[in-house]
Amino acid sequence: MSTIFPKWTNNLPTLLAGGAVGTLAVVVGVVWYYFTPEYWSVGYMPTQPGGGFNHQIHVGKLGMDCRYCHTNVEKSAEANVPTVSTCYGCHADGRLAKLTSSQGHAEKTAFIREAYAKDEPIEWRRVHKVPDYVRNFPHHAHVNAGVSCYSCHGNIGRMPVVYQAKSLSMSWCLDCHRNPEPHLVAKDDVYRLFDVEDRNAADPSGSGKRLTEGKRFYEERKIAAPENCGACHY
């Protein structure tokens, strides 16, 4: 009887098994890397009106405190975006003439005065957003517990245009809620992004000084980072 299949088909089972394992590895790898908020959300940087509020200049160079604009961060869940009048407080006609050396400065900030004159809000675009089925991220609870802005937003003081630095995925939230100590800082340091950056760089794994200090803060402030579903979901 003649053979039904050519001889090379003897290798088929091996090839198929190898192919199956390879395909599985590729599928797992692709899902692992691409199907995550870490891939889709980190680096999200929408175009802002007037080119955006330059945090690098205002926070990094001029050393403004976060709370100057985000006034309610210690009192409310929402870290509010400032009204036009807050901007206008500094950027009114002629007020900053001594501070600005660049010629284009007046032009760049003209949209603030226009908006103020028209009594219309500036339509800033939201960068950090959690899904609908998550409660508003309670900023006051976190900053009052001593979690620095840096932990979730990165060093905003280095961003000419704000972008999303962390994934904001649920596992990322839980990473901190299950091990909160290294992310706690002295109350005075909460808004000092550059100091926190240096502190983290000195102890990147969070197992040294950050942990010993954090444990003390955790005790002193009677913190209990919740892990139950209802803490974040309705």
Add this chain to the structure above:
Amino acid sequence: MSAIHPDQVSAAKLAGMMRPPPEPEFDPVTRDGSLVEDPAVRAPLVLGKDTSFNDVTETVCGYIEKGPGRWFWPVFFLVSQVAGLMPLMILYLIITGVGVWGLNNQVDWAWDITNFVFWIGIGHAGTLISAILCLLKQKWRTSINRAAEAMTIFAVICAGTFPGVHIGRVWMAWMLFPIPNSNAIWPNFKSPLLWDVFAVSTYGTVSALFWFMGMIPDFATLRDRAALRIMRASDPSVMKVDRIRCFVYGMLALGWRFSTRHWHRYEKAYILLAGISTPLVLSVHSIVSFDFATSILPGWHTTIFPPYFVAGAIFGGFAMVLLLMIPSRELFPGMKALITLRHLENMAKIILVTGFMVGFAYAMEFFVAWYGGNQYELHVFLYNRVVPDWVDPRGAPYWWAYWSMIICNVVFPQLFWFKACRQSPVVIFIVSVAVTIGMWFERFVIIVTSLHRAFLPGEWHMFFPTPVDILTFVGSCGTFLTLYMLFMRFLPMFAMSEIKAVMPQANPHKH
């Protein structure tokens, strides 16, 4: 038993002296010849005078090569139309939401889980026949194991669909499995619902492996027969079907060459898989019963559930095997020689025994509900199930479901005490229909009557199935039958080599 050597018979047939497949001769005492009562005589498992090995091959391969008859495709058309209802209803469910079912706040499990437990139970007969009866060296299993294993797999497919679609957001069904994800959430490892996922998927995998491995030598036979016909044909274009068969069965046969080494490995693998499957017969339905037993709902919170569910699964499974085999015997030429009346009688006896276990469990549930002194449990058993609302105002309107279950599962199998009944295919068929209905009602009674009245009267709700509920279940029956009919048409329905091993020729010394 044969006067002529079987090889001579085969040689005569190959030389062209073909004859139709042997029909069993009828004897008033031993009926088709298999119901021998004399302990000194071994009852034949394959009927017919001078049935040779080749006759078995011709009969079994004939179902695939010549087809089972004109009735097949019209019936298949009808059955597959019914099967089409299932995906349609599921699509409607996914698009619209679980509100299309009759579930409500109180009865949040109803036909979906009833159907799941019903189908998963059906499968257990196949595993029992192929694994436990194999280890116990019950030779009569050889002619029914293949079809029963196929039935197991198709039942698991139907069963697995229901929990998959009842979760509401079907696209999140992957969360049934513990897959690492960016939400850092896992299924609850303490929940029997997760154990269920593992139990059913293990069961499906092992059953499918067992089934496929058993078919490999038969695939090789089909491949070689097609190859032989191609070689002999003068006009190659006539043999188009055989070319397809040669290729497909050749692929499925995985290079099987009937060498002694192949058989040796095959036998070893077979006994290993039988050993792996044996605990599954007991574990799968035990775990399914944990879905209920580990809850604290009166009516579910019962330690008797695991053995009770396993006995019920085997009971219902054998009824389904008989439901499929009795009509097949009539419709397929020569099948009566392979599935004898003794096979049917043996299965009827298993139904009688397991029916008793189930009846005992029904009685014990009541005894424990009374003896345990928990008034809520007693109330559920007595008033949610047994006592009709027209007898006692505390009774629930589900008494008819309970009594249907008792009549079908406990009363009907008692017919098998009578020899005439357990030897009559018609009576066996009727009892099997009753048992299948009864086993469906058993799951309905357990799930719905326990749920529909909770501790406060404000939580009392009746369950009424919607047309979508009903058509999904009807569709799952159609899916099951469609798959089974495709199996009968295209795959070897009997384990040829195993049947040959229980024929007289395989035992020349007659010991």
